[in-house]
Amino acid sequence: MDRKTHRIDEDLDKTTRQYLQRLAREEDKLNKQLQKKDSAAARRIFAGSQAGYQQLQQSLQQRTGQLDKLRNVYSGHLDSMKTALSFLQQPNQELSAKVKDAVAGVDQLQGRLNQAEEVKKFLAQRQAYLQQQLQKFGMTAQLDQFKRTAYYYKAQVAEYKKTFEDPAKIEAKTMEALSNLPAFRDFFAKNSQLGSLFRLPGSGTPTAGGAAIPGLPTADDLNKELTQRFGSVPDLQQVAQQATGGGDASQLTQLKDKFSQTTDLGGTGGLTGGLGGSGTGSSGGISGDGAGGSDKDMPNFKPNGQKTKKFGQRLEYGINAQTTQSNSFFPATTAFGLSVGYKLNDKSVVGIGASYRMGWGRDIHHIAISEQGAGFRSYLDWKLKGSFWVSGGAELNYQPLVSTLSALSSYNAWQKSALLGLSKKYKAGRKLNGNVQLLYDFLYRQHVPATQPWVFRVGYSF
Structure with missing residues (x-):
C-alpha cells in the first residue's frame, strides 16, 4: 500500500503542476488577445493572475501539515485504510514501527488531495471571473480552451482517486478481517474521518442533556463548515442536525444530494465508502468530482474519457x-x-x-x-x-x-x-x-x- 500511495501522490503532484503551467499560459494568451482590444481592461482583469498560479505552485512544494478531519477531502478507502493502520499501531510496538511509514504515506496523499481541491476551487473562481469579464468583449469563445483544460484537470484528479479507491486483494482481505472484529468497528466509529463527521453506530450514545461529545463536531460546527464550502442551501441546517444526531443512510443520501446540487467542483469521494468500503469517486461524493459530463458553459463540448488516462x-x-x-x-x-x-x-x-x-x-x-x-x-x-x-x-x-x-x-x-x-x-x-x-x-x-x-x-x- 505504501508504494501505491507514494506513486499516486507523485503522479497527482506532477499532474497538478503541469496543468497549472498550462492554465497560466492560457491566461497569458487571453491577456494578449484582450490587450489588442482594450489594454486598460486587460491590465485590470489579469492583474495578479500569474502571481496566483505561482503561489499555488509554491504551495505544492510544502509538506502537508496537521490534517483537519473536518476539512479533508473525503475518500472512503483512504479513511478506512488510515483508520485500520492506526488500529494496528496500538497493541504491537514492532508492528507499529512497520506501519508508521504507511500512515505517513496516507497522510501525505490526503494532504495532496486537499491541495488538489484548493486548486480546483481556484480554477473555478478564475473561470467564473473570466467568463463574467470577457463576455463584455465578445471573447467567450476564446475562453473555451481554458475551460476544457480546467475540466480535464478535475477529471484527472478524479481518475487518480478512482485508481486509489480500487483496493488491492491484500488490502481488501485486511479490511474484511478487521471489519469482523468488534474492537476495530468501535475504533473506526470513534476515530475515522466519517466518525468525526457523523455519529456512527458504535461511537457511543449522546450524553445527558444532549451535551457535545469531546472531539466530535457539533451540528453548528458542521453547518458552518458546509455553508463555507457550498454557500447557503435551503434546509441544510436541518439535514446536518439530523445526520449528526444519528441519522440513517437516507439522511446521508439527502445531504449528499444537497452537495451535488450546489457545486460544480465536486469532491473526490463518496460518503458511501465507510467501514471497509472504497467510496469510489465515480459514485458522487461530499463535493463530487464534477467530471462526469460536459461543462454547462460549453454545451457542445464532448469530453475525451481517454485523455486523463496514462499511455x-x-x-x-x-x-x-x-x-x-x-x-x-x-x-x-x-x-x-x-x-x-x-x-x-x-x-x-x-x-x-x-x-x-x-x-x-x-x-x-x-x-x-x-x-x-x-x-x-x-x-x-x-x-x-x-x-x-x-x-x-x-x-x-x-x-x-x-x-x-x-x-x-x-x-x-x-x-x-x-x-x-x-x-x-x-x-x-x-x-x-x-x-x-x-x-x-x-x-x-x-x-x-x-x-x-x-x-x-x-x-x-x-
Missing part, C-alpha cells in the same frame, strides 16, 4: 482468428493475429498487428500441419452505434510460393489487402471483450490466385 491504460491488446477453406493451390488455413491498439478517444482505436498462417491439410482425411506464411496489419476502429463499430485496415500478407504456381510470372508472394466492414463487440468477462468482424477486401481480385472478397474473423481484446 499504458489507453492500450488495447487483441487476438483473433480467420479460417480459409482449401482450394486447388493451398490447404485449409487459419490465420492467428495479434494486435495492439491505442485508444484515441472513447470512440476511436488505431493499431497495428501481425499474423501467422497455419495450414491444416486439404480435408479431414488429409491432415498435414504446415506453415503457410505471415503478415503485417494496421487498423482503425470507429464506434458507429451501441456495440457496433466500423472497422478498416491495410494488410500485407506473405504467401510462400508453391510448385503449382511456380510457372505464373504474375505471382507475388507479398499480397496486399484493403479491408472495410463492421465489428460487433461484446462483454466476455470483467476485463475481456469479444468481437466478431465481417470485412470486405477491395483488393481481392489482385491476389494470385484470387481469394474470397469477404473476410470473417472472431477474437478477443483486453
Whole structure:
C-alpha cells in the first residue's frame, strides 16, 4: 500500500503542476488577445493572475501539515485504510514501527488531495471571473480552451482517486478481517474521518442533556463548515442536525444530494465508502468530482474519457482468428493475429498487428500441419452505434510460393489487402471483450490466385 500511495501522490503532484503551467499560459494568451482590444481592461482583469498560479505552485512544494478531519477531502478507502493502520499501531510496538511509514504515506496523499481541491476551487473562481469579464468583449469563445483544460484537470484528479479507491486483494482481505472484529468497528466509529463527521453506530450514545461529545463536531460546527464550502442551501441546517444526531443512510443520501446540487467542483469521494468500503469517486461524493459530463458553459463540448488516462491504460491488446477453406493451390488455413491498439478517444482505436498462417491439410482425411506464411496489419476502429463499430485496415500478407504456381510470372508472394466492414463487440468477462468482424477486401481480385472478397474473423481484446 505504501508504494501505491507514494506513486499516486507523485503522479497527482506532477499532474497538478503541469496543468497549472498550462492554465497560466492560457491566461497569458487571453491577456494578449484582450490587450489588442482594450489594454486598460486587460491590465485590470489579469492583474495578479500569474502571481496566483505561482503561489499555488509554491504551495505544492510544502509538506502537508496537521490534517483537519473536518476539512479533508473525503475518500472512503483512504479513511478506512488510515483508520485500520492506526488500529494496528496500538497493541504491537514492532508492528507499529512497520506501519508508521504507511500512515505517513496516507497522510501525505490526503494532504495532496486537499491541495488538489484548493486548486480546483481556484480554477473555478478564475473561470467564473473570466467568463463574467470577457463576455463584455465578445471573447467567450476564446475562453473555451481554458475551460476544457480546467475540466480535464478535475477529471484527472478524479481518475487518480478512482485508481486509489480500487483496493488491492491484500488490502481488501485486511479490511474484511478487521471489519469482523468488534474492537476495530468501535475504533473506526470513534476515530475515522466519517466518525468525526457523523455519529456512527458504535461511537457511543449522546450524553445527558444532549451535551457535545469531546472531539466530535457539533451540528453548528458542521453547518458552518458546509455553508463555507457550498454557500447557503435551503434546509441544510436541518439535514446536518439530523445526520449528526444519528441519522440513517437516507439522511446521508439527502445531504449528499444537497452537495451535488450546489457545486460544480465536486469532491473526490463518496460518503458511501465507510467501514471497509472504497467510496469510489465515480459514485458522487461530499463535493463530487464534477467530471462526469460536459461543462454547462460549453454545451457542445464532448469530453475525451481517454485523455486523463496514462499511455499504458489507453492500450488495447487483441487476438483473433480467420479460417480459409482449401482450394486447388493451398490447404485449409487459419490465420492467428495479434494486435495492439491505442485508444484515441472513447470512440476511436488505431493499431497495428501481425499474423501467422497455419495450414491444416486439404480435408479431414488429409491432415498435414504446415506453415503457410505471415503478415503485417494496421487498423482503425470507429464506434458507429451501441456495440457496433466500423472497422478498416491495410494488410500485407506473405504467401510462400508453391510448385503449382511456380510457372505464373504474375505471382507475388507479398499480397496486399484493403479491408472495410463492421465489428460487433461484446462483454466476455470483467476485463475481456469479444468481437466478431465481417470485412470486405477491395483488393481481392489482385491476389494470385484470387481469394474470397469477404473476410470473417472472431477474437478477443483486453
